[in-house]
Amino acid sequence: MLFKNATIYTMEEEPFIGDFRVDKGVFTEIGKNLEPKDEDIQDLSGFNVYPGMVEAHCHLGMEETAIGFEGNDLNEITDPITPNMRGIDGCNPMDETVQTALEAGVTTVAAGPGSANVIGGTFFAYKTKGNCIDEMSIQNPIAMKAAFGENPKNCYKGKKIDTRMQISALLRETLEKTKEYMKKKESDKDVDYDQKLEAMIPVIKREIPLKCHAHRADDMLTAIRIAKEYDIEITLDHATDSQAILDQIKESGFPCICGPSLCHK
Structure with missing residues (x-):
């Protein structure tokens, strides 16, 4: 036409x-x-x-609008370290919010786990038109979700996390274990398979970034600090308090993703 x-x-x-x-x-x-x-x-x-508009950070299709627990696949709140979760496995493209997004002009989204866990699992990108998520997917994975600050503290308060220090310690521990695991795999063919560490290898190799949930300025600076320590790529997602540290963010070279600002989630 x-x-x-x-x-x-x-x-x-x-x-x-x-x-x-x-x-x-x-x-x-x-x-x-x-x-x-x-x-x-x-x-x-x-x-x-x-x-078409692109939403670079959302959970569209992972927390459904019409039902409760049965349709809520946003956060695996059983362990603060779950890099082996894959957003594509919890996304229902037939939830009405996906169609609503398409009708509003949002044609592509990056979706994945929420911010309950320090490491939550992988994000993927998909088109909002269709009924089969495998056919709608355009890149999987695109990032590994990480979270700093209030959300992991709140979800694991009194259990495994009480402070921001523990969030950082758990993330560093996982990154360090992944590096050790990779070295063992190179030298020992009989190394025991570890699904969580396998999922983190693309982060260490800089093939995908850590997609860092961070609202407060100090949380963004912690994400930058750890990224520099381990020479990995990150994005600063939400970046609510970024106005306070614009010079430091600019110097870091890491991109910010504001939002999510569109759709149900």
Whole structure:
């Protein structure tokens, strides 16, 4: 189909009145005064056209809207260290919130475990159109979830975590154990398999970042400190208090992801 006379926002230049061509659901051409071919033509005068929005941090499809415990697969609150959890295994694309996101223009999301655990498991990216999460997935994994501050403290208070110091200690312990595990695997073919440490290897290899839940400035600085100690990649997610430490964040070179700001979760 050829759509003509729309106000087009490319997000890379000023909006303009123009045309675009779609073939099998894919934009194939955007410009001004495109010549019709053997195709249907629709006049979009007075309408605005935007690219699909991308939500870089959410839990869409993992905590369902219509039911309670049965549909809540957001946090595995049985152990503060669960890197072997995979977000894709807990995501229900047929929950109504996924369709709501699509209808609102959110076409791609990064989704995964919540922030109950110090290490929660892997995030993945998927398109919001479809009914089979394996077919909708576009990259898995994309990051390993980690959390600092109030959420792990609250979820494990009086059990395994009472302070921010323990959160950092558990994360460092896991990173160190992963490095040792990798060395053993290189030299010993009979090393016992460890599912949790296996899941952390891509983090140590810098193949995926730690996706760090951090609201307070001191939590963001702790995430940066640990990332530098272990030479790993991180993103600072939420970054609510970032205004207080803009210079330090800029110097670190690590990106911030604000939100989640769209949809049910």
